[in-house]
Amino acid sequence: MTAALTTAQLTQEHRPTLDQALEAIRTRAYWSPHPEHPKAYGGESEGGRRSLSVAEGQAAFEALRGKRFELDQPGTDGWAGSEVSPFGAEMGMEYPHPDIEVLLPAMRAGMPAWRDAGPETRALVCLEILARIGARSHEFAQAVMHTSGQAYMMAFQAGGPHAQDHGLEAVAYAFAEQTRTPGAADWSKPQGKRDPLRLRKTFTAVPRGIALLIGCNTFPTWNGYPGLFASLATGNPVLVKPHPQAVLPLALTVQVAREVLKEAGFSPDLVALAAERPDEGIAKVLAVRPEIRVIDYTGSTAFGDWLETHARQAQVFTEKAGVNTVVIDSTDDYRGMLANLAFSLSLYSGQMCTTPQNLLIPRDGITTDAGPKTYDEVVADLAAAVDGLLGDDARAAALLGAIVGPRVQERLEAAPGLGAVALASRSVAHPEFPDATVRTPLMVKADGARKFWEGADADAPYLSECFGPVSFAVAVDSTEDAVALLRRTTRDKGAMTVGAYTTSPEAERLIEEACLEECAQLSLNLTGGVYVNQTAAFSDFHGSGGNPSANATLCDGAFVAGRFRMIEVRRPAE
Amino acid sequence: MTAALTTAQLTQEHRPTLDQALEAIRTRAYWSPHPEHPKAYGGESEGGRRSLSVAEGQAAFEALRGKRFELDQPGTDGWAGSEVSPFGAEMGMEYPHPDIEVLLPAMRAGMPAWRDAGPETRALVCLEILARIGARSHEFAQAVMHTSGQAYMMAFQAGGPHAQDHGLEAVAYAFAEQTRTPGAADWSKPQGKRDPLRLRKTFTAVPRGIALLIGCNTFPTWNGYPGLFASLATGNPVLVKPHPQAVLPLALTVQVAREVLKEAGFSPDLVALAAERPDEGIAKVLAVRPEIRVIDYTGSTAFGDWLETHARQAQVFTEKAGVNTVVIDSTDDYRGMLANLAFSLSLYSGQMCTTPQNLLIPRDGITTDAGPKTYDEVVADLAAAVDGLLGDDARAAALLGAIVGPRVQERLEAAPGLGAVALASRSVAHPEFPDATVRTPLMVKADGARKFWEGADADAPYLSECFGPVSFAVAVDSTEDAVALLRRTTRDKGAMTVGAYTTSPEAERLIEEACLEECAQLSLNLTGGVYVNQTAAFSDFHGSGGNPSANATLCDGAFVAGRFRMIEVRRPAE
Incomplete structure (x- = not known):
């Protein structure tokens, strides 16, 4: 039997990390406590925590396949599981299906003690959960890979250390937000010659109620951890409803969280899984339950809008679809620009909410360090850059990963009907998984x-999101028009990212002003090893929360402040 | 012509106050820069600012009566005004009625420069607005008195310095929230033996859009300033839509804000008034305009719920109706308790969102320092305490103020039909205003x-809000039942305040737990000069935002964090 976790142990191990995270969100300099190099794992760390090597992670994953995933949750009325790896293999896990009339009250029962533990203990328990997840990063990598279709390296980094960074960032924001009000205050109001009025006031951060996390297929941990940890750290139990095709990464997360909560003396039912049967649509049922007071969601605009409209009893945080734009005005590093864009378009087959879709290029061409380039030349050179990057099948597979599901494939296959194909899609033989x-x-x-894009009835195909490996090289009449089109799609459809290449101060000013007014995050002149579709925890904001692609950013004060309320009790001072 | 306001002047005069406000919201100790003694005004302060005396304030008010209130706003298509003082006199002011197709674009035009000014300059300009309002507190007192029906002293204190405190508190929260992210950061990510990845990142707080303040009749400045200043300080223009019977206090506010903005070099149209014609219902039109992105509202639950449901394009902050409860379990200061409650019930004729309504008293009586008291004795003694407090007409009028409007009077007149009258309402002759x-x-x-109160179809009259000078002495079967009833009304109807009197640690624990779980602010054993219906800026939270009486508290991080977004621009480091 594992020894119980004491507050002293938790403080000693995790308080320094929490303090560093608090500092990082203030300075927004680079910081991460979670190594992103695969070889940093395996064996024992300085702190004495064992982590799994690549091989151990794979063995752990294989041991889970084809079995029931036990969580020992109250209110399990059967088993559900239908995951199929985008790399071809059947997964075969079954997960507990909830009887919510039993599970929700059990989750609520753990709330008072979790509330009374206070913000610091809650943060430290969350950090222990993250640390244990971190030690199993190679196991999580397999789980993320075989549910999302991400190639192993990306599944490991984005699904492991980067997701853990984002969880930790949310814990830091939650802790900072809850502790900006002191636990108690003495209030003494002067009354001239009379005695002052004196009160003793106590302030307690209280949870809203049960939080519902609705996971997505492509980034179950990266997109799931901010909401999960923000809610848990602010005192709310969290019910995790994964995407039916991406259950395992979040089931593992729930398992670790329940184990740590129990060891720390809290109810393990503060975190539970709600797996669903095919076509059950359990999210719609859960989302409007009165017990559910916080919802985090990543997915389609249609369901995100439905949640915002109908789940009025809850604080709803959504990340939905958007149309990401790159404005190509001019560059002093043409090769760097092409290489950078080719990578951005290829990474995970463009199945990221942050992948560029619309490349806006002046019809009359652009100026570059390699001389003027016509629209056709830019498009051809970019196509060639993608072809060059993906020329070798093994390397291509390691970058592209697998198509996550049939809908993306259908969109890709229909795309040639949308216009002249400048870069055709080809099938790549995966060296390891022939069925992928x-x-x-x-x-x-x-x-x-x-x-084609002005006016309310414009219906150019690039005015809507086409999620997956499809982009549009849009010939615009000028950079001013590019900015106007950028404004139009960002205002109407939203954008998680905007990129731009320009050497013109005037064009830069126009683009920056458009992003400030339309609330979109802008990356300028990226030509090296940072890509527009990547955001770093503690420093970048993922989305803005100010355009239709998302009503929240990961992560800021607004993302955590509404998850709890501060309740005051005031008494005459003794 | 007034000299332009420079940043240096603003910084010298107001930065120390801002710093003290930031410290106060951290410690929540007593603090206010706005004197609440009427005699502190008149003549010149140490800083050289002239303030109006009581007589000067009255003269300034009289000079406004019966005239057009000029604001020099763009898009004025006529004049509107129908205020009648609850103290009897016609007001006769007319205010500009907006052509919103002209006014809204004019307001938006001022946004970029106001955004670019940054959080500190915005805060300092807001503090200058508050300081000029403060110097005219006696004029505002007249305006608040003759629109709300508050007696002069309360109109002066609550409508003047306390409202200014709440405005300043919102500015402090807004400043703190916008500056927790730095303006710029250098990000350098190690890459092993290769050069680090380096980016220069800038972060700009950008406004949501135009904010709409929908004012209330009873506390136009106190309830209006938090939203107004929170929105303005976060970069949003503010359109002020006052209650048709309480325009003047907010029209004066808009006038001062426009004057200061102009002197500081910004567009005066960043703050504008939207007066309406009788029964025009302009709030419903404005609330769903796409330009309106933030709404602050105080008023009925019906319209508050309508706003939350329909104004989906905006961040909506509402304060609505509630059922405030006092649990009377036991006391060691019976006379103090009676005196305190009598005052709370009488102040401003109970026309406060924080006035107790349901007094829950065990049927079998309570223990006190004056011996055991039966339910009937407690009720009779409390009635006698109110009678004693209000025995003298002049003193009564100074505490009660006037009934704000016919609806409150109708409810009061219908109240004897709700049960046996323990304390009858009597008319008081106002010594100065015979028509009040x-x-x-x-x-x-x-x-x-x-x-009478369990089950979904229970309809005891005390289960709903009866706004005005009506309270219920509810005989409950036990203190446990009192707590259960408190939970029921708080959960279903909300509560801005909860009070309790007890000497029993067990009862105290029960009541406190109920307030923590139902999200209500609790005042325990108030027997002196602090009353359950009063909250002090910088220290208390007004409402919790966690029960149906309000979806926000005044003031916390959540109240300001959603009013702006943080936009990042990242570039390769030079």
Whole structure:
């Protein structure tokens, strides 16, 4: 039997990390306590924590396949599981299916003690959960890979240390927010010659109620951890409803959280899993339950809008679809620009909410350090850069990963109907998983004359999100038009990211002003090893929460402040 | 012509105050820069600012009566005004009625420069606005008195320095929230033996859009300033839509804000007034305009719920109706308790969102320092305490103020139909304003047996808000039942305040736990000069935002964090 976790142990191990995280969100300099190099794992760390090596992670994953995933949750009325790896293999796990009439009250029962533990203990318990997840990063990598279709390296980094960074960032924000009000205060109001009025006031951060995390297929941990840890750290139990095709990474997370909560003396039912049967639509049922007071969601705009409209009893945080734009005005590093964009378009087959979709290029061409380039030349050179990057099948597969599901594949196959194909998509044979669907990105040429996108009834294909490895090389009449089109799609459809390449101070000013006014995060002139589709915890904001692609950013004060309330009790001072 | 305000002047005068406010919201100790003694005003302060005396304030108010209130706003298509003082006199002011198709674009035009000014300059400009309002506190007192019906002293204190405190508190929270992210950061990510990845990141707090303040009749400045200043300090223009019967206090506010903004070099149109014609219902039109992105509202639950449901394009902050409870279990200061409650029930004729309504008293009586008291004795003694407090007409009028409007009077007149009257309401002759409707509070006895309030179809009159000078002395079967009833009304109808009197640690624990779980602010054993219906800026939270009476508290991080977004621009480091 594992020894119980004491507050002293937790403080000694995790308080310094919490303090560093608090400092990092203040300075927004680079920081991470979670190594992203795969070889940093395996064996024992300085602190004495054992972590799994690549091979151990794979063995742990294999041991889970084809079995029931036991969580010992109250209110289990059967088992559900239908995951199929995008790399071809059946997963075969079954997960507890909840009887919510039993599970929700059990989750609520743990709330008072968790509330009374206070912000610091809650943060430290969350950090212990993250540390144990971190030690199993290679096991999580397998789980993320075989549910999302991400290639191993990306599944490991984005699904492991980067997701843990984002969880920790949310814990830091939650701790800072809850502790900006002191636990108690003595209030003494002067009354001239009379005695002052004196009160003793206590302030307690109280949870809203049960939080519901609705997970997504492509980034179950990266997109799930901010909401999960923000809610838990602010005192709310968390019910995790994973995407039916991406259960394992979050089931493992729930398992670790329950284990740590129990060892720390709290109810393990503060975190529970709600797996669903095919086509059950359990999220819609859970989302409007009165016990559910916080919802975090990543997915389609349609369901995100439904949640915002109907789950009025809850604080709803959504990340939805958007149309990400890159404005190409000019550059002093043409090769660097092409290489950077080729990588951004290829990474995980463009199945990221942050992947560029619309590349806006002046019809008359651009100026570059390699001389003037026509629109056609830019498009051809970018296509060639993608082809070059993905010329070798093994390397291509390691970058592209697998197509996550049939809908993305259908969109990709329909894309040639949207315009002239500037870059065709080809199938890549995966060296290890022959059944995986691996496809290179496709680029379509499109006319960006104003008549195609101005006005309420404009219906150019690039005005909507086409999620997956499809991008549009849009020939615009000028950089001013590019900025106007950027404004239009950002205002109407939202954007998680905007990129731009320019050497012109005037164009830069125009683009920056558009992003400030339309609330979009901007990356300028990226030509090296940072890509527009990547955001770093503690420093970057993922989305802005100010355009239709998301109503929240990961992570800021607004993301945590509404998850709890501060309750005051005032008494005459003794 | 007034000299332009420079940043240096603003910094010298107001930065120390801002710093003290930031410290106060951290410690929550007593603090206020706005004197609440009427005699502190008149003549010149140490800083050289002239303030109006009582007589000067009255003269300034009289000079406004019967005239057009010029604001020099763009888009004025006529004049509107229908205020009648609850103290009897016609006001006769007319205010600009907006052509919103002209006014809204003019307000938006001022946004970029106001955004670019940054959080500190915005805060300092807000503090200058508050300081000029403060110097005219006696003029505002007249305006608040003759619109709300508050007696002069309360109109002066609550409508003047206390409202200014709450505005300043919101500015402090807004400043703190916007500056927790630095303006810029250098990010350098190690890459082993290769050069680090380096980015320069800038972060700009950007406004949501135009904020709409929907004012209330009873506390136009106190309830209006938090939202107004929180929105303005976070970069949003603010359109002020006052209650048609309480325009003047907010029109004066808009006038001062426009004057200061202009002197500081910004567009005066960042703050504008939207007066309406009788029964025009302009709030409903404005609330769903796409330009409106933030709404602050105080008023009925029906319209508050309508706003939350329909104004989906905006961040909506509402304070609505509630049922405030006092649990009377036992006391060691019976006379102090009676005096304190009598004052709370009488102040401003109970027309406060924080006035107690349900007094829950065990049917079998309570223990006190004056011996055991039966339910009937407690009720009779409390009635006598109110009678004693209000025995003298002049003193009564100074405490009660006037009934704000016919609806409150109708409810008061209907109240004897709700149960046996334990304390009858009487008319008080106002020594100065013979036409004022001044009424003492009424208390009805009610049966608090569980059968009257348990179950979904229970309809005891005390289960709903009866806004105005009506309270219920509810005979409950036990303190446990009192707590259960408190939970029921708080959960279903909300509560801005909860009070309790007890000497029993067990009862105290029960009550406190109920307030923590139902998210209500609790005042325990108040027997002196602090009253359950009063909250002090910088220290107390007004409402919790966690029960149906309000979706926000005044003031915390959540109240300001959603009013702006943080936009990042990242570039390769040079």
